[in-house]
Amino acid sequence: MPQAAEIPAKRRGKAKAPAISRDELQRAYRDMLLIRRFEEKAGQLYGMGLIGGFCHLYIGQEAVVVGMQMCLKPGDQVITSYRDHGHMLATGMEARGVMAELTGRIGGYSKGKGGSMHMFSREKGFYGGHGIVGAQVSLGNGLAFANWYRQDGRVALTYFGEGASNQGQVFESLNLAALFKLPCIFIIENNKYGMGTSVDRASASRDLSQNGAPWGIPGEQVNGMDVIAVREAGERAVAHCRAGKGPYLLEMKTYRYRGHSMSDPAKYRTREEVQKMRETSDCIETARKLLMDDFGVTEADLKLIDDEVKAIVQDSADFAQESPEPPESELMTDILVEVG
Amino acid sequence: MGAVILMPALSPTMTEGKLARWLKKAGDKVKSGEVIAEIETDKATMEVEAVDEGVLTAILVPEGTENVAVNTMIAELDGGTGGAKAAPAPMVAPAPASPAPASVPAAPRAATPEKDWGPTKSMTVREALRDAMAAEMRADADVFLIGEEVAQYQGAYKISQGLLEEFGPRRVMDMPITEHGFTGMAVGAAFTGLKPIVEFMTFNFSMQAIDQIINSASKTLYMSGGQLGCPIVFRGPNGAASRVAAQHSQCYASWYAHCPGLKVVSPWSAADAKGLLRAAIRDPNPVIVLENEILYGQSFECPTADDFILEIGKAKVEREGSDVTIVAFSIMVSMAMQAAEKLAEQGISAEVINLRSIRPLDTETIAASVRKTNRLVTLEEGWPYAGIGAEVAMQIMETAFDHLDAPPVRVTGLDVPMPYAANLEKLALPRLEQVVEAARSVTYRR
Numbered sequence: 001m002p003q004a005a006e007i008p009a010k011r012r013g014k015a016k017a018p019a020i021s022r023d024e025l026q027r028a029y030r031d032m033l034l035i036r037r038f039e040e041k042a043g044q045l046y047g048m049g050l051i052g053g054f055c056h057l058y059i060g061q062e063a064v065v066v067g068m069q070m071c072l073k074p075g076d077q078v079i080t081s082y083r084d085h086g087h088m089l090a091t092g093m094e095a096r097g098v099m100a101e102l103t104g105r106i107g108g109y110s111k112g113k114g115g116s117m118h119m120f121s122r123e124k125g126f127y128g129g130h131g132i133v134g135a136q137v138s139l140g141n142g143l144a145f146a147n148w149y150r151q152d153g154r155v156a157l158t159y160f161g162e163g164a165s166n167q168g169q170v171f172e173s174l175n176l177a178a179l180f181k182l183p184c185i186f187i188i189e190n191n192k193y194g195m196g197t198s199v200d201r202a203s204a205s206r207d208l209s210q211n212g213a214p215w216g217i218p219g220e221q222v223n224g225m226d227v228i229a230v231r232e233a234g235e236r237a238v239a240h241c242r243a244g245k246g247p248y249l250l251e252m253k254t255y256r257y258r259g260h261s262m263s264d265p266a267k268y269r270t271r272e273e274v275q276k277m278r279e280t281s282d283c284i285e286t287a288r289k290l291l292m293d294d295f296g297v298t299e300a301d302l303k304l305i306d307d308e309v310k311a312i313v314q315d316s317a318d319f320a321q322e323s324p325e326p327p328e329s330e331l332m333t334d335i336l337v338e339v340g
Numbered sequence: 341m342g343a344v345i346l347m348p349a350l351s352p353t354m355t356e357g358k359l360a361r362w363l364k365k366a367g368d369k370v371k372s373g374e375v376i377a378e379i380e381t382d383k384a385t386m387e388v389e390a391v392d393e394g395v396l397t398a399i400l401v402p403e404g405t406e407n408v409a410v411n412t413m414i415a416e417l418d419g420g421t422g423g424a425k426a427a428p429a430p431m432v433a434p435a436p437a438s439p440a441p442a443s444v445p446a447a448p449r450a451a452t453p454e455k456d457w458g459p460t461k462s463m464t465v466r467e468a469l470r471d472a473m474a475a476e477m478r479a480d481a482d483v484f485l486i487g488e489e490v491a492q493y494q495g496a497y498k499i500s501q502g503l504l505e506e507f508g509p510r511r512v513m514d515m516p517i518t519e520h521g522f523t524g525m526a527v528g529a530a531f532t533g534l535k536p537i538v539e540f541m542t543f544n545f546s547m548q549a550i551d552q553i554i555n556s557a558s559k560t561l562y563m564s565g566g567q568l569g570c571p572i573v574f575r576g577p578n579g580a581a582s583r584v585a586a587q588h589s590q591c592y593a594s595w596y597a598h599c600p601g602l603k604v605v606s607p608w609s610a611a612d613a614k615g616l617l618r619a620a621i622r623d624p625n626p627v628i629v630l631e632n633e634i635l636y637g638q639s640f641e642c643p644t645a646d647d648f649i650l651e652i653g654k655a656k657v658e659r660e661g662s663d664v665t666i667v668a669f670s671i672m673v674s675m676a677m678q679a680a681e682k683l684a685e686q687g688i689s690a691e692v693i694n695l696r697s698i699r700p701l702d703t704e705t706i707a708a709s710v711r712k713t714n715r716l717v718t719l720e721e722g723w724p725y726a727g728i729g730a731e732v733a734m735q736i737m738e739t740a741f742d743h744l745d746a747p748p749v750r751v752t753g754l755d756v757p758m759p760y761a762a763n764l765e766k767l768a769l770p771r772l773e774q775v776v777e778a779a780r781s782v783t784y785r786r
Contacts, residue, residue, distance in 0.1 A: 077532075079528070108565075109564075109565065109567075110563055110564050110565035111565035112565075113562055114563040114564060114565065118560075118564065120560075120563075120567050120568045121567075127528070127531055127532075127568070128563075128564070129563075130556070131555075132551055132555050135524060135556055137524075138520065138521050138523070138525055138527070139527055139528035139531065139552075139556060140528060141524065141525045141528060142524060142526060142527055142528015142529040142531065142532075143528050143531070144528075145525050145528065145529045146528070146529040146532040146533075146534050149484065149510065149529065149534060150534075169520040172518040173521050173524070173525070175518065176516070176521050176522060176525055180513075334561050334562045334564075334566035335561070335600050335601055336603070336625045337561065337569045337571075337624040337625050339623060339624065
């Protein structure tokens with residue numbers, strides 16, 4: 001678990017019985033593991049020159065998207081920034097389509113025209129994948145606005161990093177969401193570093209969960225390394241939004257093990273810091289231990305999950321290399337929707 | 341010492357108004373700051389306050405008088421022997437010594453046969469825009485309007501008059517002054533299939549939001565491999581109004597037309613405004629509609645047919661001619677029409693093309709005209725550098741070079757931030773004589 005100082009005061013204390021079933025936790029474990037193994041494979045393919053450009057890995061933060069996704073219903077929406085592979089897999093998008101987009105192939109979600117930062121799936125409620133830091137917050141507000149306009153009871157999860165949380169349009173969005181009572185859950189994934197700048201060097205706010213307080217937006221700090229804690233907080237937030245009470249803000253205290261992108265050597269933090277997080281707070285190890293200690297799941301059961309995940313990831317990597325590059329005829333399509 | 345009270349200008353572009361009501365009568369004492377009359381323009385009713393204390397000795401313009409020009413003497417105070425005092429009002433700008441550049445409407449004179457839409461009636465550009473939005477909102481519940489002052493205030497320029505009443509507060513929504521935030525919100529809503537109309541109080545303010553317009557609205561269809569379109573309209577007044585200086589007097593045609601994934605239209609007449617805005621709202625792509633504040637109050641004939649609509653991407657030959665092609669858009673079409681009139685007096689027959697659509701550009705219509713006239717003059721209010729004139733000229737080089745008998749000439753705004761001073765502003769904008777001169781030079785009459 002994270003060091004005591006990082007656990008929000010109100011969540012500290014004796015752990016109560018986890019409000020999660022064996023099946024749910026097993027599913028969460030599987031989904032987190034899929035993201036972890038997928039990202040490791042993406043890192044490998046990047047190293048082999050099969051993936052180009054920017055590639056921001058989600059390793060370490062898996063509990064956030066998996067825990068939140070457990071709170072959603074079909075039709076709810078998700079939007080995030082450029083560190084988006086985990087979000088896509090969590091919404092149920094195919095590993096094949098995501099990996100093939102990373103390699104810039106026609107079998108990718110955007111036919112190879114978007115890349116790591118720009119993938120979408122209307123079917124799964126995933127609205128990107130946005131490369132301009134903070135822009136997805138206004139856009140996510142718009143997804144929530146559409147739910148409000150249609151009065152369809154859906155909620156929009158709008159993810160952004162603690163680095164983006166300082167953007168002007170984020171504050172504009174908090175105001176608009178509170179003003180119109182939009183069903184928007186703002187999720188700050190505080191992984192402590194906006195690229196190479198630690199949060200205390202970038203934000204005068206010491207408690208980002210209170211960044212919506214001036215507009216009356218309830219906020220919570222959540223241990224983002226614990227999928228159960230994430231889900232519990234997520235359920236509160238979703239219930240608030242579905243009840244028509246307006247937006248909610250969750251600050252997920254999390255950590256990315258890798259650099260900001262593949263090209264970041266991460267010299268701004270010590271190897272020991274990263275190692276310590278991995279050893280003491282890893283979301284997958286925590287879930288694994290809980291499954292075995294509290295739910296009687298065996299090594300053999302977990303091995304089956306590991307094998308399933310490994311197979312999916314290997315299949316996605318194979319597909320991403322076999323799928324051809326987009327034909328040249330794709331170059332000048334999808335610029336405008338043709339008017340009939 | 342007496343004074344006269346003059347008809348005040350209530351906005352930078354007001355040239356006349358209706359003296360709706362006197363709240364004082366001759367012989368009444370008035371105090372400084374007291375409301376003495378109400379004035380109506382096509383945008384709003386405003387109160388006129390007295391500047392000086394004294395006795396209102398005569399009312400020179402009775403209430404109910406229409407079309408009272410700015411600076412007309414409307415009353416006398418204490419015998420009216422002193423210096424003239426224009427009554428101030430909120431946002432008063434001193435009336436320009438001469439009419440705002442290019443503010444004179446030219447009677448639209450259609451030369452090319454377009455589809456015959458049947459009967460027409462005279463309406464202002466403002467009414468045409470409002471009618472276009474109302475028609476589309478009636479037809480499609482996914483269409484809604486957001487922007488600053490669009491609902492309760494009825495529009496900063498009164499374009500959305502009556503829409504709140506008809507469509508209610510969910511479909512006509514006032515936004516706080518937060519362009520970046522509400523533009524991004526509208527783009528996000530459009531990703532789900534809603535069809536927002538975003539009004540910018542002026543396009544100058546769209547720069548606060550330009551990242552969402554370019555990076556989110558225009559590129560997402562491509563980045564998603566065709567999955568996620570953005571059916572949205574961004575509209576509002578563009579370009580110079582009158583005496584509003586550098587930050588409020590800029591033409592964005594070239595900025596937005598530069599970007600693949602956007603369509604850009606710029607109406608001149610009421611028919612353009614109605615037909616193009618309806619087409620923009622129905623278009624499944626992001627469309628920028630660059631309007632013009634000075635044109636809002638001007639009247640043109642406009643088809644009354646319920647289904648009247650124009651096609652985006654088609655220019656209109658407003659006046660046929662054989663010696664020179666003048667290409668213009670928005671308010672500059674008025675100037676082009678005036679220039680054609682002057683040139684006709686000098687024996688030069690000018691063809692005037694109203695672009696209507698900036699992107700896509702109707703190169704075919706321009707090239708067909710140039711093949712006939714062999715000469716090209718482009719006219720725009722915006723800056724010359726990488727402007728629309730440059731693009732039009734280059735496209736003609738590429739498609740009709742062999743038909744040109746003279747190098748094309750651009751008439752543009754000067755390459756300078758817009759000055760405030762009336763004389764300098766006039767010099768910074770295209771002038772009629774420059775257009776006439778340009779046409780003479782390409783026809784070698786100079």
